Amino acid sequence: MCQTSHSINCTMASGTTTIASSSPSAPPYHQIRALYDDDTITVYQAYSAAIADAAVAAQRLDASPLFRAARMTWIKPSWGWMLYRAGYSFKDARQERILAIRVRRACFLGLLARAALTHHRHPAPGAGTTTTTTTTTTEKQGEEGDQGELEVRGRGEVVRVQWDPERTVRLERLGHRSIQIGIPGALAAGWVESGIAGIEDVTGRARELKRTLDRDPGVSDQQLVELGLVPVERPFEVSEELQDLLGMR
Template structure:
């Protein structure tokens, strides 16, 4: 995700934070989320989807994951947007840690710029699939 802020170089996005939240909070957001786009197989009709979207405190969209060259990978990752009650809970209840990873983002980017992808990748945290109950995400597949 560090690349989305230009590795900490985009104006107004010069600080990169790693925010750790509770599992309970993340799963609450998933249970109360609505897809950011209409899917006929999942929604009765567009009007119902729009109603759900308007009232949902969280939105889900699936974006292609990217490699260090920003080329799309063959799988997608969940992007979760919070608003209303979810944003309040996030700020007041779910956060258990915040770390400034701006120096790390800049270091990774420096390696990428000169083609040292192995060194860049070695600095990144290990990513693994997040285990979650199928019933929680089945209505969020788009």
């Protein structure tokens, strides 16, 4: 259990074991894909240089006084979507440093268990027009606005989830969705204290990837993986209960 009165359940619940799928077919419209192992799952977020430097040095996301725990922090497990959001780290000086944050698996699942969708679920193509009614927010997020950190006003301990169009590492829009997870200020202390296993600055990797793509537009995805510029993200399966909660089926 995370050490805070507003705690995240960091105990692995039954039925939430993750499984890597080897299916060669196109990804499901709503699916969590990530770099993960038995203990952690890697998510990304971009910060200013001051926040990033302090976080990496101390291995604590809140090491800098500039980190505002009262704001909602959005994390994403998709490397391609992070590159798109930050423009390979060149888009915004406030998000010029990309951090790879290894979250303990049980805490990641605990966050998902507290989730509510931010808007109507996007139905998969060909699935009809039915949508799931969900909580809406006043801020525009994802592709429509700044998703770095949003003010929390009376949202308590609800984790926000939204599904945005997935992106390739070339920033091309794909036909399926990528999950974005918003951690409210009420849960930030517990998540920072006991939910994070490690923090790495991967800005250099993002910029080298951009240089490689500019220099050799025909480079294959497999070559980028072999160069260490693109992680291998596998499907991260969750229980049917979480699938329903997250609008995945």
